[in-house]
Amino acid sequence: MPATTPWYQGAEVPLAFTLTDTYGDPQNAASLSSVVATVIAPDQTSSTPTVSADGDGRYSAAYTTSQAGHHIVVWVCTDATYPGSYTDTFEVQAQQDGTIVSLAEAKEILHMQGSTEFDSIIQGYNAAATNWVEYVCGPVVQQTVTETLPARGTETILSKPPVLELVAWTEVPAELANLGITVADPPSPMLRTRVYGIEWPLSQLYCDPRRGIVTHTSGLPFYYCAYVWQYQAGRLVIPAGIYEASKITLEHLFQVERGGSGSADVSAGESGTTMTGFGFAVPNRALQLLQPYSGPSRMVAA
16 A cells, blocks of 8 residues: 555545565466455445455555544455455545645645645644644634533533633534433533433623633533533634644654755754654754643633
């Protein structure tokens, strides 16, 4: 399988397998029908795309993705003379671009505008940079968040501010529908996890966008059970500090991992690096740019 990553939902992924004998030499199976490729999707459903023989023991297939997530590919050859098997994986990203920096600007930052050869690799580092930035300062790219939180008095604290808006449920997840839970009427961003929970209407709830604290406008408490909350998080306008920190982190990651003279220059020019809880080194100036947007002092652009 090619090293291209990430694949995006809806893309056609080329799959490849080479059949060999016990000495590692490529061999053709006596019958093409003895070679089967099975793709196991994230929801554990499987499919068997059509296999083609390319000669010299090489076989290929093409799989069109429909789900985001981790996919497993299992090749099996039941040929009597040259049996064999091979397992591989590939990752599929959702169609929505979840990166702070666009691909075009990322390529400009890395001085790689003249080629598309490394686009998928750049996007991988770009996504990793976004993940780290959002780990430090909360959601940046607009996204729908669902999470289960216990009822605790008159306030519920959402875990991923800044919050753009609470979103009413229109459909109950299958695992709750099986328990007899139904959508609230009038509409509510709360979904009870037990049949006797009380869901307050969306129109009666207030959410502090910066801190993610939800209260009832009349001061009523949240009762009885845990609730699944649904809301839109992120920033309508990405602050310059966050944007610049994302670009600095992307450039640093790419240069260090890909090698070359650039990686040495980055360390020297950025006053060293700091190991974070996220598990990789990031430039100190990126961390400093994010400080106003992290923790209790978190700032939110209008």
